Amino acid sequence: MVKKLIVGALLLSSTAFGLPVSAASLNQPVDDLGIVSLTTPVSEDAKSAENPPTDTDSLNLKYLKGYLVDTGKIAAMPVHWESKDWLKVGLVLGAMSGLFLLDQKVKDFAQSHQSPVASKFASVGNALGNGAYTVPAVGAFYLYGQLADDHKARRVSLLALESFALSGIVTSGLKVLAERHRPNSRQSSTSWDGPHLSLKNLSFCSGHTASSFSIATIFAEEYKDHPYIPPLAYGLATLTGLSRIYGNAHWSSDVFFGGVLGYFMSKAILKLHPDDSAKTVRHLTVLPAVSREMTGLTVKYDF
Numbered sequence: 001m002v003k004k005l006i007v008g009a010l011l012l013s014s015t016a017f018g019l020p021v022s023a024a025s026l027n028q029p030v031d032d033l034g035i036v037s038l039t040t041p042v043s044e045d046a047k048s049a050e051n052p053p054t055d056t057d058s059l060n061l062k063y064l065k066g067y068l069v070d071t072g073k074i075a076a077m078p079v080h081w082e083s084k085d086w087l088k089v090g091l092v093l094g095a096m097s098g099l100f101l102l103d104q105k106v107k108d109f110a111q112s113h114q115s116p117v118a119s120k121f122a123s124v125g126n127a128l129g130n131g132a133y134t135v136p137a138v139g140a141f142y143l144y145g146q147l148a149d150d151h152k153a154r155r156v157s158l159l160a161l162e163s164f165a166l167s168g169i170v171t172s173g174l175k176v177l178a179e180r181h182r183p184n185s186r187q188s189s190t191s192w193d194g195p196h197l198s199l200k201n202l203s204f205c206s207g208h209t210a211s212s213f214s215i216a217t218i219f220a221e222e223y224k225d226h227p228y229i230p231p232l233a234y235g236l237a238t239l240t241g242l243s244r245i246y247g248n249a250h251w252s253s254d255v256f257f258g259g260v261l262g263y264f265m266s267k268a269i270l271k272l273h274p275d276d277s278a279k280t281v282r283h284l285t286v287l288p289a290v291s292r293e294m295t296g297l298t299v300k301y302d303f
Contacts, residue, residue, distance in 0.1 A: 129208025
């Protein structure tokens, strides 16, 4: 009992008078009473948190101009790619080659396993990839960020909208140039009329899947500290891709490339807009506190 009282007294005294929990705090100046000063320099992260960047914080002209700037930077990224980046490209192309060979078989399997339950899931997946539904939802999340003064909610919403827009531009360009016949056209998976400009046979690549992954990746990466967000986001995006195959609107290779495009577009945008206002992860720390005339424990909780 006496030991518990001593530990409790040390804990309370160290909480009030102990030194801050950081390696740098051991070198802080000592005051007249022999206690290490509680004043610590303001870190760059803290300054950034107090004054967060504005390029992805408000829906304004500066944000919209950023679309053009980011497009140029993303187009120039391959010039600076390293060997690991080219390895990723090789893996994607290899997977694409394999799916091109399996497109017809995947289509036949999907069409021979239709069911009322699967059709309901497919309708949900198609809606998740439709901008008429997703853009208003993301806009509502931005509105929440405005009303609740939530910088991260605004940031995530604007980055998701940019990724959605840029992914849509790229997929539309590929569709027009490739002019691949859709599986519901009763043509084979090798029927391509491109490359030339045409508004017919716009199968490659899947715009719904690119859109869903462009939004899902932003939310998954920005809220990855919440363990349920990434699997939920990527799971819904995958449902969109499978729905496009199930509905006979796209070949499996169309869906795969659309997902890859949306994913890497989001990763590139996140790289261009790092979250400098991110704070340290919340945690409870208990460490010994030592000064000239006292010893104790320091308790710190990062908010």
